[in-house]
Amino acid sequence: MTPKIARFLAQQQPATPCMVLDVDRVEDNFRALRDALPLARIYYAVKANPAPQVLERLAGLSSYFDAASIEEVVSCLDAGAAPEMISFGNTIKKVSAIRRAHQAGVTMFAFDSREELQKLVRHAPGSRVYCRILVENEGADWPLSRKFGTTIKDARELMLQAGKLGLDPYGLSFHVGSQQVTTHAYEAAIGKVAMLFTDLTEAGVNLRMMNLGGGFPTRYRDDVPEIDRFGDAIMTAMTRHFGNNLPEMVIEPGRFVVGDAGLVQAEVVLVSRRDRHDPLRWVYLDIGRFGGLAETEGESIKYRITTAHDGSKTGPVAIAGPTCDGADIMYERSNYRLPLALQCGDRVELLSAGAYVTTYASTRFNGFAPLAEYYL
Numbered sequence: 001m002t003p004k005i006a007r008f009l010a011q012q013q014p015a016t017p018c019m020v021l022d023v024d025r026v027e028d029n030f031r032a033l034r035d036a037l038p039l040a041r042i043y044y045a046v047k048a049n050p051a052p053q054v055l056e057r058l059a060g061l062s063s064y065f066d067a068a069s070i071e072e073v074v075s076c077l078d079a080g081a082a083p084e085m086i087s088f089g090n091t092i093k094k095v096s097a098i099r100r101a102h103q104a105g106v107t108m109f110a111f112d113s114r115e116e117l118q119k120l121v122r123h124a125p126g127s128r129v130y131c132r133i134l135v136e137n138e139g140a141d142w143p144l145s146r147k148f149g150t151t152i153k154d155a156r157e158l159m160l161q162a163g164k165l166g167l168d169p170y171g172l173s174f175h176v177g178s179q180q181v182t183t184h185a186y187e188a189a190i191g192k193v194a195m196l197f198t199d200l201t202e203a204g205v206n207l208r209m210m211n212l213g214g215g216f217p218t219r220y221r222d223d224v225p226e227i228d229r230f231g232d233a234i235m236t237a238m239t240r241h242f243g244n245n246l247p248e249m250v251i252e253p254g255r256f257v258v259g260d261a262g263l264v265q266a267e268v269v270l271v272s273r274r275d276r277h278d279p280l281r282w283v284y285l286d287i288g289r290f291g292g293l294a295e296t297e298g299e300s301i302k303y304r305i306t307t308a309h310d311g312s313k314t315g316p317v318a319i320a321g322p323t324c325d326g327a328d329i330m331y332e333r334s335n336y337r338l339p340l341a342l343q344c345g346d347r348v349e350l351l352s353a354g355a356y357v358t359t360y361a362s363t364r365f366n367g368f369a370p371l372a373e374y375y376l
Contacts, residue, residue, distance in 0.1 A: 001263055001306075001351060004376050009265060009349075016347060017287035018372040021049070021262030021354045023057050029257045030061055033216065036231030040249040043087050045214050046072040048254025048355040049262075053375035055079035058257075066214075066252040070097035073106060083107070089173075089252065091116055091132055091148055098123040110173060112150045117158055121165045128170035129162050130211055131155045133196070135189040137177030148175065152196050159200055159207070171209025171247065172197055179255060179301065180215035181224050183233035190234070194241035210238075211250040218259030218352050221302040227256065255355040262354025264292070264303075264371075268346045269322050281317050283338060285348065288321010288328040292361035292371045293350075296330035303350040309339035323366040 002022040009020065034042060043066040044058050050072060055065070059080040066089040067073045076086050083105030088098070091112040098109070102124040109124055111117050112132040120129055134149030150158070155172065162169040172193050176185035193210065200207050212234065217224040238246055270284040287293060295301035305319075314337040321328040342348075361371040 001349065002261075005263060008374065008376055012374075014265070014372065014374065016265050016267040017285070017291060018374060019262055019264050019292070019353060019358055020374045020376065021051070021054070021258070022376050023053050023261070024376075025261035026054055026258055026354075027057055027061060029261065030058060030063065032227055033251075033253055033256060036227045037234060037249070037251060039235070039246065040212070040251045043089070043250055043252045044257055045089075045252045045254030046076060047359060049258040049358060050075050051358070051373065051375055052079060054258060055081070064250075066254075067101075067106075070094075070100050073097075073101050073104065077104060087250075087252075093119070095119055095123055102127065108170065111158070112148060112155075114154075114158060114161075117162060117165070117167075120167060125166055126168065128168045130171040130173050130209060131158050131162075132173045132175070133189075133193050135174045135176060135192060136185065137175075137180075138182075138185065152192070156196060156200060156203075159205055160203065163205060169200075169205050169207060171207055171211055171250075172200075173211030173213060173250075175213030175252075176215045178215055179217045179220075181217050181222075183225060183230055185215070186212065186230065186234050187237040190237040191241060194238075197247065198241075207247065209248040209250060211252065214252040214254050214256075216251075216253050216256035218255050218355065219304075220352055221304050257355075259355040260352040262352075262357075264350040264353040264357060266348055266350065268342060268344055268348060271343055279315055281315060281338075283317045283319050283342065284322060285319065286322050286368075287350075287371065288323055289330060290323055290325065290328060290362045290365045291321060291368060292353075292357040293321070293330055294360035295356055299331055299334045301356075302331070302334055303353060305336070305338065306349045306351065307339055307342055307346060309341040309346070312339045312341050314338055315340050322368065325366070 004022045005020050043064040045066045047068045056079045064085045065076040068090040086106050087108040089110045108128045132149045159169045174189045266285040266287045317338045318332040319330045
């Protein structure tokens with residue numbers, strides 16, 4: 001929690017649930033990442049938090065942007081980004097979205113299949129394209145494998161075809177999974193994709209770019225490596241495989257930039273025991289998986305939770321949301337402990353909740369209003 005957020009909560013006491021984000025922290029994180037990887041162009045992953053205040057601040061810092069939809073493309077343009085600084089990074093795009101983005105001046109598109117390549121040939125002629133390779137996501141708390149990426153063999157064929165079909169075969173990409181907590185994942189992926197990069201270059205393809213994706217972590221309950229360690233590991237691996245002839249480097253951070261810049265304040269709706277002899281208490285909050293905490297599915301992302309009673313005696317808890325859906329349980333197996341003094345009406349904070357919360361929030365499921373947002 002930054003001092004600015006603490007003052008806002010104390011002075012304004014906003015209704016809960018709400019997300020409060022310090023845009024100055026966003027800038028600090030962006031600058032830290034730029035310092036750690038000065039040779040890489042930063043394409044902020046808009047899906048992490050597309051708030052205009054965030055996009056405008058980043059545009060003012062000359063950030064590039066990774067958009068997942070035509071709506072995100074338009075948001076970036078509205079925030080002041082030039083179209084040539086936007087990558088349409090989703091490998092699954094409607095034809096109408098490709099057309100609109102291309103007509104708006106976007107010239108960089110991702111793909112990972114023959115069918116998507118054909119759509120780009122027809123509706124974004126002459127564009128720079130890059131093919132996403134499937135790599136291991138081991139070490140990621142929120143894996144992204146299976147749905148995206150193609151094999152090395154198919155990627156080679158697709159990139160050879162791209163140039164023949166009138167597109168610019170610009171580069172290759174991969175993603176090691178969101179909230180990736182190991183540097184080894186980047187090292188292994190770079191090694192795998194670099195071999196294809198070299199192979200295609202020797203085959204006459206004018207490749208110039210390696211997109212390393214995102215995945216850079218923010219701290220939740222457990223410590224994670226500092227961003228400098230990721231920067232060092234990535235540059236060591238790139239130099240090992242490319243020597244002094246480094247390609248253009250692109251990274252697509254989202255969580256690292258906005259995650260610890262925001263928090264969610266929630267109210268305790270109920271604290272109860274299913275069995276009076278059971279030490280486990282059930283703590284129900286006025287926000288749950290359908291209110292924005294979707295990444296607690298499988299208890300993957302484990303938010304730090306603070307209360308006004310911190311420092312007092314604690315006991316084991318299960319933590320759930322307010323809806324009438326049995327799946328609306330955030331934590332039951334992750335050994336959360338909260339103060340025994342916690343009671344109905346208390347407020348709690350879920351820290352590092354600036355990423356992938358507001359965008360996951362449902363629209364009035366069970367009638368609950370969408371999560372309120374405050375940008376400071």
